[in-house]
Structures are given as structure tokens and as C-alpha cells.
Amino acid sequence: MALAKPPVQDNAYAAALALLDRVPLIDGHNDLPYVIRKDAKARGDVAVYGLDKVHEExxxxxxxxxxxxxxxQFFAAYVPPKQANPAGFALAQIALMRDILKRHASAFRPGLSAADVEAAKAEGRIALFMTIENGSAVDGELDALDAYYDLGVRLMTLCHNDTTDWCDSATDAPRHNGLTGFGKDVLRRMNKLGMVIDLAHVAPKVMHDALDVSSAPVVWSHSNAFTLCDHPRNVPDDVLDRVAGNGGVVMATFVPDFISQASRDWHRPAKDQYGKSPEGIDHEKVEAEIAAKSGPRPKATLPEYCDHVEYLAKRVGHDHVGIGSDFFGWVNPDGLEDTTTFPSVIAELIRRGWSEENLAKLAGGNMLRVLRAVEKAAG
Known part of the structure; x- marks a missing residue:
């Protein structure tokens, strides 16, 4: 992986930088804690990893x-689907994020509420919001949510790529026709605590169940439009049509196979019927075999990403879209290679005629509204 290519230096890019000097930019999902955990040298040691240095890899x-x-930035305490000790693994990832806050206090402040985003912007710091990616971390105990909240967790993705004991995944065989009774209790407890419900990774029936149950707005922290790319991780139109009524936000993601239908189709031989890689697969070997037969992997692009953003804005309204990169140290789209590229998204949309008001909503205003609403609904 290389550093991002220099952006197009035009009036739109200059205007994007100026806008982001005035309004907060919020990214709904990033897996850096897991990258640090799996790094061959750092092995979860924040000090060894050296976040204050550029990591070209x-x-x-x-x-x-x-x-x-x-x-x-919403950083994820990602819990692998078949992790034997999901609660312990989540706690280790939370501890890693708390260490980031401790060691890099000049760059980050704890993100516990909407007010912290505004304070971080004023201070020139970044509000670090801790999340859990995979509700298996609850480990069957509702009270675990209270403990996670007290540790600073403010959002939970209900599942990951596998169906759990209480939640059907978008990329696995359904077992519950949505959420179980316990799963609905999880949502109610999250509402009571003031923890954001994240529907990225869940099956469409779970999305509908959550929209029926939740008393607060929900989010999709890293998902795109199914109509433009038929990956099961994307959001279908019948769900999108309910988002405005809930007040939620769909945060469009940079994952190539969720953006580009060509990339999605190219990868099909390496995926199962649910769109995920079988266990134990040798990705490099399989992709080399696909390339030998079908040619190089098609690249997703920044303009294609903005097609999703525009589709979502037209379908659900400008008040209900956001940005959720899902950076995790893998292959990224052309023009969206790393965290320097967020202004390029804004610039591309300026070129397409977006107003400053709607750009401010996309950049962070909509997620700020969700945070305030979730906080208000708690108790």
C-alpha cells in the first residue's frame, strides 16, 4: 500500500479545505485498533506501533x-466472529484505545458525547469515540452493555460477518428471522444507556426489526447502496425508505467491493453464497487464479464512491447521509487511499454542485444530530 496520490488542486479542493476548517468531519468506522493488534512488530503495543509517524504500509x-x-473518529473494538472469548477480546481492544488516548493526548480527546466533537474541533484535536464491532462481545449478558458504556463505548455494531445467537448477519445464513427477543432487549438497553445502534453487517430483516424497536436514531456506520452494488452488506431500498422516519444516518463506506459492482463481480469466485470468504482461504492464491482467468482486479474509484453518496442523499435525504471509511489497512479505492483523502470527497461533491449546507451535514452534522438525539433519548 502506498500513500495517497496528490489530490486535484483546483478551486473545489481549496473550497473543501476551507469548509472543513469551519465544520467538523466525522468518520464513522476505522479498524486501526485491530491493525495495531495484528501488526507483526507492535502486537497490540501502541507505543511500539508509533501512531505519531506516517505508516506507508x-x-x-x-x-x-x-x-x-x-x-x-469512531474506532472499532473489532471482535472476530468465531472468537472464543469475545468479551475478553473486546476489553483488550478497549484497553488499547484507552492507551491511545493516554499516549497521544495532544492529538486525541475522549469522545463521549456530541459536545466532545465540537470541543475537539475548537482545540485542534480529534475526538476518539470507542465502539464495539460485533455484539458477540455482550456474551449473553445485558449488563455487559452497562460496563462497556462506563468504559467509554458509545456505539455497537450488532454483529459482524457471522450470525450470532441473537442477530442474523447480512453475510451468513439467517437463523432467527431477524432479531431474537434477547436481541431486541439489547437494542432497548442501548437506547436506555445512550449507546448508538449500528446496523452495518446485519441482515435486512434485522434492519427492519431495529427500526421497529429503537426509540432513537440508528446508523449504518459503513455501508453503501445495494441498488448500485449488490453486495449483501449494502442497504436495500426498502430499508433506505425508512431511514428518514427514524432520523438515522447511512455512512457511505470506502470498501471497494461495496462501491464497485465490477470489483464485487470479480471477487465472486473467492466468496461464498453470502459474499464472504470461506474460512482458511488463501486470498493471494485465489486472487491470482482469478486474475489469470479474468484479468486484473477492477479498482473502485472516488467518483464511484460519490455516486453512492449521491444516491443515498436522493433516496433518504441530505439529512441522513454521512461518511464511514472502514479503513483497515487493506486495498482502498483510487482517490481514497488513506485518511488524507476526506477533503477529496467534499471536493468531488462540490464539483457536482452540492451546497455548503448539505456538505456540512454529510461531513459531520448529521452524525452530530444522531449523537444528540441518542443522548436525549437515554435514561
């Missing part, structure tokens, strides 16, 4: 987050 570090004009 990755996509996220403090210098490039600052260059990308970020005001808030």
Missing part, C-alpha cells in the same frame, strides 16, 4: 488524520 496515523481535517 497502512492508511491511518495521526499525521494523516490531521491532514485529512478530522474532528472525530
Amino acid at each position: 497502512g492508511d491511518t496515523d495521526i499525521p494523516r488524520m490531521q491532514a485529512g481535517k478530522m474532528a472525530a
Whole structure:
């Protein structure tokens, strides 16, 4: 992986930088904690990893987050689907994020509320919001949510790529026709605590169940439009049509196979019927075999990404779209290689005629509204 290519230096890009000097930019999902955990040298040691240095092999570090004009980042405590000790693994990832806050206090402040985003923007820091990606971390105990909240967790993605005991995944065989009774209780407890419900990764029936149950707005922290790319992780139109009524936000993601139908189709031989890689697959070998037969992997692009943003804005309204990169140290689209590229998204939409008001909503205003609403509904 290389650093991002220099952006197009035109009036639109200059206007994008100026806008992001005035309004907060919020990214809804980034897997840096897991990248640090799996790094061969650092092995979860924040000090050894050195976040204050540019990591050309990755996509996220403090210098490039600052260059990308970020005001808030939702970092995930990702729990692998078949993790034997999901709660313990989640706690280890939370501890890693708390160490980031401790070691890099000049760059980050704890993100616990909407007010922290505004404070971070004023201070020239980044509000670090801790999330859990995979509700298996609850480990069957509702009270675990209270403990996670007290540790600073403010959002939870209900599942990951596998169906859990209480939640059907978008990329696995359904077992519950949506959410179980316990799953609905999880949502009610999250509402009571003031924890954002994240529907990225869940099956469409779970999306509908959550929209029926939740008393607060929900989000899709890293998902795109199914109509433009038929990956099961994307959001279908019948769900999108309910988002405005809930007040929620769909945060469009940079994952190539969720953006580009060509990339999605090219990868099909390496995926199962649910759109995920079978266990134990040798990705490099399989992709080499696909390339030998079908040619190089098609690349997703920044303009294609903005097609999703525009589709979502037209379908659900400008009040209900956001940005959720899902940077995780892998292959990224052309023009969206790392965290310096957020202004390029804004610039591309300026070229397409978006107003400053709607750009401010996309950049962070809509997610700020969700945070305030979730906080208000708690108790």
C-alpha cells in the first residue's frame, strides 16, 4: 500500500479545505485498533506501533488524520466472529484505545458525547469515540452493555460477518428471522444507556426489526447502496425508505467491493453464497487464479464512491447521509487511499454542485444530530 496520490488542486479542493476548517468531519468506522493488534512488530503495543509517524504500509496515523481535517473518529473494538472469548477480546481492544488516548493526548480527546466533537474541533484535536464491532462481545449478558458504556463505548455494531445467537448477519445464513427477543432487549438497553445502534453487517430483516424497536436514531456506520452494488452488506431500498422516519444516518463506506459492482463481480469466485470468504482461504492464491482467468482486479474509484453518496442523499435525504471509511489497512479505492483523502470527497461533491449546507451535514452534522438525539433519548 502506498500513500495517497496528490489530490486535484483546483478551486473545489481549496473550497473543501476551507469548509472543513469551519465544520467538523466525522468518520464513522476505522479498524486501526485491530491493525495495531495484528501488526507483526507492535502486537497490540501502541507505543511500539508509533501512531505519531506516517505508516506507508497502512492508511491511518495521526499525521494523516490531521491532514485529512478530522474532528472525530469512531474506532472499532473489532471482535472476530468465531472468537472464543469475545468479551475478553473486546476489553483488550478497549484497553488499547484507552492507551491511545493516554499516549497521544495532544492529538486525541475522549469522545463521549456530541459536545466532545465540537470541543475537539475548537482545540485542534480529534475526538476518539470507542465502539464495539460485533455484539458477540455482550456474551449473553445485558449488563455487559452497562460496563462497556462506563468504559467509554458509545456505539455497537450488532454483529459482524457471522450470525450470532441473537442477530442474523447480512453475510451468513439467517437463523432467527431477524432479531431474537434477547436481541431486541439489547437494542432497548442501548437506547436506555445512550449507546448508538449500528446496523452495518446485519441482515435486512434485522434492519427492519431495529427500526421497529429503537426509540432513537440508528446508523449504518459503513455501508453503501445495494441498488448500485449488490453486495449483501449494502442497504436495500426498502430499508433506505425508512431511514428518514427514524432520523438515522447511512455512512457511505470506502470498501471497494461495496462501491464497485465490477470489483464485487470479480471477487465472486473467492466468496461464498453470502459474499464472504470461506474460512482458511488463501486470498493471494485465489486472487491470482482469478486474475489469470479474468484479468486484473477492477479498482473502485472516488467518483464511484460519490455516486453512492449521491444516491443515498436522493433516496433518504441530505439529512441522513454521512461518511464511514472502514479503513483497515487493506486495498482502498483510487482517490481514497488513506485518511488524507476526506477533503477529496467534499471536493468531488462540490464539483457536482452540492451546497455548503448539505456538505456540512454529510461531513459531520448529521452524525452530530444522531449523537444528540441518542443522548436525549437515554435514561
